[in-house]
Amino acid sequence: MISIGLQAEPSYGVPGKKRWAMVVDLRRCIGCMACVAACKAEYDVPLGVWRTTVQVKNTGKFPNARRNFMPRLCNHCDNPPCVRNCPTAATYKHEEGFVLQRYERCIGCRTCMIACPYNARFMLPRNRTRVGINNVVDKCTFCDHRVSQGLVPACVQTCLGRARIFGDINDPNSEVARLVGTHKTATLKPNKGTRPQVYYIKPDRKSMEQATSAPVSAAARRDAEAFYRHNNGSRFFSAHL
């Protein structure tokens, strides 16, 4: 059975159940990064880790160059491997589809990070500005604390292009359900069996490819090197920063 190891059964398409989902309309994303900043502020997300990001990539040759933006966040998979593999049930799936963390339980073994095909998870460093939750794994929560109060997530709230749209995909009248129903959409790595619940509209080849490609420019590569240097010189998790 597919739901082995989930605290909540997959609910996509199950009548009478909520299933929160996000649609990212790539036609509308202007790469403004408002979502990234809003999310950082909402959770006091420290430097060096991200709950959401927007990748930027140029393609083509002068004068036919173009620019692509690719917002990324946790897919709140309906069949999340991160949950299945967590040895403590610190990460769990809520019945409305959120994949969440119990910080007080997490041992920081990073198995969930290994399990997630999307790099959606990260280890919180020792130091933050304001919030006292450290040295455990964290991730996008789909802003469950806002959603449960009837609000959209913080990144959706501020999205300038209205590229991020949030709602209950099981409700046929919701905007997300209508968008997914009437547009060509894609999810990331559907072959991993995770049943991602972040849907991309107008996913051209370039946007999807850029989601998995390494930095090409020297500028970005140098930054990557600085990033690893900060991590005691290693690309592999090394000491708890």
Add this chain to the structure above:
Amino acid sequence: MGIQEKLSTSRRGFLKLGAAATAVGSAIASSRLVAMEQELGGADYSPVTGEKRKAVPYTCMACNIEDGGVAMIENGRIVKLEGNLKHPNTRGKLCAKGNSGFLHVYDPDRIMTPLKRVGKRGEGKWKRISYDEATSLLAEKLRAVIERAKAEENHEILNEIVMKWGRNRTGGAVKRFMHALGSNSMVNHTNICESSKKVGLEPSWGPDIESCDWANTKYILNFGSNILEAAYFMNPNAQRLVDGVVGNRAKIVTFDPRLSNSAGYSHEWHAPYPGTDAAIVLAMANVIMNEGLYDADFVRDWTNVTAEQLIAHLKPFTPEFAEKESGVSADDIRRIAREFATTKPATTFSYRGPVKHLWGAYQEAAIHMLNVITGNVEKKGGYCLPRGMGWPQPEPVPPAGPALSAIAKPPLYPLASHAVSTNAPYMVMRGEAKVSVWMSYYDNPLYTYPSSHVWRAFLGDESLVPFFTSFSCYMSETTEMADLIIPDVTYLERHDPESMPSGLYPCLSIRQPVIQPLGGTQEFRKTLIDVIHKVDPDGSLGIRKYFAFDSVEDWMKQHFDNIPGLKEEGGYERLKKDGVWPVYGKVDKETAKLVDDNGNEVKAEYGLYTTEIPDEEMVGTEISEEGTITRDGKPIGVRINGKNYVGFGTPSRKIELFKEEWRTFGFNPLPTYKRLPSRDKKPDELVLTTYKVNVHTQSRTASLKYLAEMYHKNPAWMNPQRAARLGIKDGDLVRITSPLGYIVTRAHLTEGIHPEVVAISTACGHSAYGRLATLKQRDPAARWAQGNDPDIANNVWWDDRGVHPNPIIRLSVDPIGGSQGWYDTVVKVTPAQAGDKYGDTDVSIEQAMKDYDEMLRYAYTGDLHRAAHKEVDIDWNNLPEPKLTGH
């Protein structure tokens, strides 16, 4: 433990709530067949405790677009910002800078106390003093100037009190202060900003900017505005641009030598040679006029030119000519001209790209003309007038100072209605103006100005600037040079009145302290009140009465309490609650349009210039032969086909494509194209361009950690093929040399740039502005600073802070618009030489002084001006004399 307990309770609470929400949701879904969509904002909760955060409205000033915001406060700390849904143009959203703005408040290197210099100027040695001591010291210096002016019976001495500002959103407070002191020496920053755009527009139709109806248009021609990253009004306009392009299927075509995000988002990107936009635009106008695609009625009725006149004027500007100048193909120019003229509604938008050149004003005037000849002005989906609102100044208002000031408005630039601030240090160094007290507010010329090293030399010289006070809350490159620092508070802790024409719905908004100013810091306007009270303690100088405010809040009340309409709704108190007025409606959850309670769209008004003058107001007016309606000699409208309209804000009340005043000074009265010196550069040289990025504001956000993390270095963009010819590879160290000197930075090779151009952004490469901006985040905090942020001290992972290009950018002033030609510097790019280190900068003051002289030759009295304007029919030997006008 505490957190864990709180966490688990909130989770439990949430599970219950979640279940309840399901029930409600499905009940509604079945009865209304409309989803119970989530609210778009207006409230926030702590993710840790689940507690509701306090929400206080304010107006954003992380950049100058003045969007409406709501601050979310938890335990007295601002933890989150979001857009104000009641603001009709912001519609609930903030950009990345706006979202990060609260970090200004908690910047570890924020100056928390007034400081008096104890070492040498610029040495960085400070003594902490109280606000009382600081305002007394400044008052004493000001009073000395006033007394000297009195003793010597010379009003001009009063103009030695100078106030230089970058951002002044005080609603007239600075002017009131300076006029109260009797000085007219106010120096803004507008000529480094976009002033030639303003000057290209104002004489033609009144206001200094357009307001495009992005959401309803079908075609957008964008000239050098990076509207999705910067420009006025980035956030509101970007939102509507996307609505227009995706929702309304509008086409967008962008001209920019560089692939900005806006260009990258456009359906077509064309990369003209820098400064050749006018050639392209005039060629488009040529096509439109000659192919009869223009709006004949509008041109006839509403402009001061005839179609024939335009056709004759445009004759030389063929698409082939434009192709030769700009490199954009004649076929594309023809095709786009036809598309633009035949797609309705359509609009252009432009910002600094075309205008920040020598003769930038011509380029803006040309772009503006495209809208006029196609009749898109003030149409739904077209090119509209800006819509703002005003507020009264509390009486009594001080009169202007008694003597006109040269530094406020250099006399050689009579058409530059927004002055020529770049010239200030040169004028003082040349003895054309004198300074006793220099005050700097929200301004950082040592970083933001062209040839920025000149400002360092100028402000560092005590013989030129005997006393220098800065009102900044951050230790910027400029503030470091001050003798006295009286820190302001951040925009989230102070009062300002605002009204920005950032959309089609005019509104007022305010800034108010969303928390009490931290650490006993005091807002600038309170400092001004205190200083005036100390300059004139007993009222004997007659200036105290202009600052008879108990508090800044009292001052704000006087602005807002008596505005008709607002007064009835509660005046200032009402503004405190909503942050903005009027509230037009709600933001529709799925269309983002403003809707009323019934879900119907709140319609914007169009065709403002066709508002008819009521008959009773026509009484006592005169109508000229051309139809201009005047009262007491002042134009108030225009009669066209028997109807009396208010028209446009020009003397004829029509759109004045022909600008007689320009001709008076030997400029072409019609929009024209002048080949720039940079167009004739040598083949091995490049044109240096500079630009802004979406996540930074000018000189002031390098200290905001979220933004610095996203963008912290600014390598020089170069086209790969061009770079290969120069032997430069991606990431190489390069030396960029202009006549002023050189900088050493890195090359970033990208297909997104014209081969003849090298582009370096601003916002990086600080030599001051705190530990994060200079990447000294592990240093201990200065004693005057706020303290430390453990996140910054430990988690900053990047190690490159960029290299600032301004030291090698040459002074270049548009003789009409007064604007700095930011994109005119010709440079050589070479691989770095042995011994060159990243960040090395070596520039010459002598060359900068030569640039000043060279530049004056383009002013209307200069020889190069005459040489470039042979076509203008005027008595060149009897040009008007330069006059002082600055007040």
Add this chain to the structure above:
Amino acid sequence: MFEYMPYNLAPWGVEIVIYFFIIGLAAMTFIMAAAPETFGNVAAPFRNVEIPGAVITLILLGISGPLLIADISQPLRFLNPIIYFRPTSPLSWGSVLLLLFGAAVVAFLYGRFFDKPGIRRAAAVIGSLLALSMPIYTGIDLAANQSRALWATPAIPLLFVALSVTSGAGLVAVIQLVTGNFGPDASRMIRTIMAFSLATTFLLVFALVQTMVYGTAELQQAWDAINGEFSVQFWWLGIILGIVIPLILVLVPILAPRAEAARSPLLVAVAGVLGALGAYMLREVIIYAGQLPQLFF
């Protein structure tokens, strides 16, 4: 703006590699140390490793436990995987099995020192089964991740068993050599064991290489990494030095029974050490290269 990359770290670093190696080594050492007890006389030549083998196992466990605890970011919560046991998590199982294995080793030594044959026997059998689960669970830890194409194959647990057997045999050889008990019977047995484990390793690695060469995009990326930054480690240290040479060393006496010199116990021990080194290298390459394809995702 040039590219803006959300830079990521690969979650598992050198601590995990060492842990996996040590735990496998410990497990197989124990199996061999307990073999006379488990299998009776067939394994008689290992009799003299019983005590040193079990003690060393215990020491290795004493290193690997704290290592694992130090690697997690909340060391004080190290019991959580047991307290909040999750049946779908290999790591949860691993924690339980590890504890039980430790207990079995202790019990074995107890039975040995206090001469309780019943306990000794039971601890040997159960402990050996638990020991077998060690490399298997660490392998499943990797194999359970669909996200890591290189790992997501049942061959990985098998490979880890084979690698552990090689390194365990190597350690036993060294123990015997050091204690001066490396007789011809013992060395023949170790040669046989190593011949099998090395050959298995070789075949499994060969199969893995096949899947990479013809594999999905991610597998090809892993293949590129293996042939790029890890090529020395993989080909020279892992395959040549870690498999081929020891295989030759252990096979020569079997294929050429008359080559007296080749039968020297010293050579077996050398082969064992090389095999252990190779086992470490291959583990590291697999753990590292398996994570790299997703570094920028």
